[in-house]
Amino acid sequence: MSHLPEPSVEALAVSRTLCRRIAQTIGDAGGWIPFPHYMEMALYSPGCGYYAAGSHKLGSAGDFTTAPEMTPLFGRTLARQVAQLLPETAGTIYEFGAGSGILAADMLEALDAAGSLPERYAIIDLSADLIERQKATLARRVPHLADRIQWLDALPDRLDGIVIGNEVLDAMPCELIRHEGTWRRRGATVKDGALAFEDRPIDDAGLAERAARLVPPLPGYTTEISLANLAFIRTLADRLERGALLFVDYGFPESEYYHPQRHMGTLIGHYRHHTVDDPFFLPGLMDLTCHVDFTAIALAGTEAGLDLIGYTTQAHFLVNAGITEELQALDPNDPARYLPHSVAVQRLVSPAEMGELFKVIGFGRKIGFDWIGFASGDRCHML
Template identity: 70%
Template sequence: MTQLPAPDAAALAVSQELSRHIAAEIATHDGWIPFSRYMELALYAPSLGYYSAGSRKFGAAGDFVTAPELSPYFGRTLARQLAELLPQTGGTLYEFGAGTGRLAVDILTELEALGQLPERYAIIDLSADLVERQRQTLAEALPHLAGRVEWLSELPEQFDGVIIGNEVLDAMPCELLHWTPTPQQRGVTVRDGAFAWEDRPIADPRLAAVAAALPPEAAGYLSEVSLANRAFIATLAARLVRGAILLIDYGFPEREYYHPQRHMGTLIGHYRHHTVDDPFYLPGLMDLTSHVDFTAVALAGTDAGLDLIGYTTQAQFLVNAGITALLQQLDPDDVARYAPRVAAVQKLLSPNEMGELFKVIGFGKGVSIDWIGLTEGDRCHAL
């Protein structure tokens, strides 16, 4: 493994405390927990998990960079799609997992310029630390819009508006399956004082049914299944009385996700801008993610009564929604601003960067099926 930056003493103490907490739960559950539970604790255990403690996660000083942190043109372009949809709803914009609040700032800035501000901008986030950062970001950037923004501690009983989520699905706990060649559920135990893998027969009938329908049969094949993604989409669908759901994340349709060459799965850790293959490395200090199976997401939505509006790459969506028109507003003679902003947008669009790997999927209920961001390049046929 590449030499990774060492955590400071306080951060290491948090990680060690979380490790003891996870080990204690394993001990009380017959010496084994499914990987999804380990991931849930590593990311969300109160005051100890990655998203619950106070470590810096986003940007150059954190562990990874997201599209809103990379360029304001991501959120401004997304706002052009939202401006088209919000008037068809009750007017509330809901954002799940709002990060530092940067996306909210960029969206609201552009919607204000377009004369299409939402009645409310509601943020749902599990991280108290990030909620505080979001409050600060919005207060500093858009103090005059503070009255429109609110934070929700639980899901509304009904949604009448537009729901957005950027890199939300990949952070939901996933199950690990190991084909031997029949699928086994991979979980976590403690061996010689350290976390270790242990496979067991699948006890959950929902997971068993999903596993039986998947294509891998080769012994040794390892991959993920996110029951959490499916449940999240189904819950949103059940509570959406009118509106749209727009989700952006990295992933593939099923036939690519479970391709024979992807035999080690997609689970990865992010620590100080390094990718780490060992999910047991510094629990609580490292992000854990898996790519999204967009076929499963699409089926979860349509099975729950949503209209599947479209599915395309991030690059195609941003181009459709007018990112190049926004760039044309820049003065190319102002090199100090023009060059870095164009370079950042290039990362959003390039197939070798975020443009191809990141996908956009849209669902609707009681709204028009004609979305500006999905006018060309639809890939629903690939799902």
């Protein structure tokens, strides 16, 4: 992949350390590990996994850019939805995978200005590196709210508040399956000294059951099933006593996710703002994600007793919740400040950019159904 930027000597050393660790794990397991095990190590292995090492991941200097990094108007708009729901709960916001902390800072500033501050803002994140960045961001942006912010290393036994996850579901390790006469489970092995795919019979009952529901359109059809996503939603549902779950991510309903034209699946790597098809390229230096099957997410939540409040595109949700009002509140006579946010909002809501691919799904328990973000354009009927 000569067209991709060369890593630094230090970064390459980190990746090689991780490759040796993965190869050792494969050897200890008898020569093969399921793909989710590989993906978990590539992303979260202590000291050298993508989210556990010190590389700059977010923004123009990193590997990808998220909505909060583009404009604070995204966070301010989410804050409008949160402000509507927070009084119906014990007043805690739980954010999973808080990135650089920018979304938390933007939301807290907006909620502070609106007189709707949470009693507590709890961040649950697996990356020690990102946690340090979050602490620095929040200390700089909202130092007067330090007593309301905390970091948790485990999910609380009970949740009473608003759970938020922006681009969290896509980063959870996924199963890869491939159909060659029958469904087979993809995994990682070592061939000629390099990491490589090897397919084996499916030996996991849950995965086999979900794979059996799919009708492969042609030989070689490859796709993903995220058992981790489903387990995560069920766990949240088990612990949510009252409140809301709100997730923003890229993905499709099942009918589109497993469409014949998507025969190579959705797994993709992100490296220095380039997309990479090979998941074994520079482990530890490249993000790995797969799109979200929102039908599976909706079923996991409702089967666990949650109310499905809404499902819509990011564009509909943001416009419903007031992103245009947030943009209009800026001074258009100050083009140096106004224009970048105007361009960012266009990217967030344009069907050709993030507006259609990104979706928003909301669940509730013992909370009102009339969320402003789902006031129009709801697509639950398409799930």
